[in-house]
Amino acid sequence: MTQHSVFVVDDDQAMRDSLLMLLRGEGIRARAFPSATTFLDALPEEKTACVITDLRMPGMEGTELIDQLSVLRGETWPVIVITGHADVPLAVQLMKSGVVDFIEKPFDPNRILESVRGCLSALESRGAEREARDAAAARLATLxxxxxxxxxALIDGKSNKEIAIVLDISPRTVEIFRAKVMQKMQATSLSMLVKMGLTVGEA
Structure with missing residues (x-):
């Protein structure tokens, strides 16, 4: 298996250090950068890599970094966002722009490792994407x-309250339908559900 690198971009030194320790402890090759501009100025030459970035940083913010990486590296450099300032519309917007996962701080270290391993595995084989698309389409047909x-509505980034207004049902009823959708689609998080929607080309 190819040894892909993971690059951590975060202005919080304690966060950088803890992520490096976590990743390297699992045998994953990792480097850290204190800002988006520092990272881009020293942009590594690896053809494929995984990037973990914060959103709110001095100077260039994470969203701009994501846009730059999309142009420079595209799908060969999947991006994982970690942030203490999460909201549903932003999460959906980032997922649509190519971010593979959106993780709120504080987070479970296993959640990060799971996401990173998913990125690295995806870099090894794109064939799994076709299987995931077919499986998601089959589950979508059961709704x-x-x-x-x-x-x-969820894929469009609407909140439960907004969905209730659009569909003329109560917020509680929306919660019930949302739970059923998550169960049928076998999605354990909103980001996973959005990814399924994008995978089958419905978003």
Whole structure:
């Protein structure tokens, strides 16, 4: 298996150090940078790599870094976002722009490792993407018309309250349908559900 690098971009030194310790402890090759500009100025030459970046940083913010990497490296450098300032619309926007995962601080170290391993595995084989698309499409076909409406609204980044207004149902009813959608789609998080929507080309 190819030894891919993981690059950590965060202005918080304690966060950088803890992530490096976590990744290197699992035998993953990792380097850290204190800012987006520092990272871009010393942009490594690796053809494939995984990037973990914070969103709010002095100077260039994480969202701009993500845009730059999309142009410079595209899908060969998947990006994982970690942030203490999360909201659903932003998470959906970032997922649509190519971010593979959106993780809120404080986070479980195993959650980071799971996401990083997923990125590295994806770099090893793109064939799994076709299988994931087919599986997601099959699960999507099991949704009822109302569940599909809720699914589409979630993929569009709407909150439960907004969905309730659009569909003329109560927020509590939206929660029930949302739970059913997550269960049928076998999604354990909103980011996973959005990724499924993008995978099958429905978002």
């Amino acid at each position: 009822t018309p109302r569940e599909r409406q809720v699914f589409d």
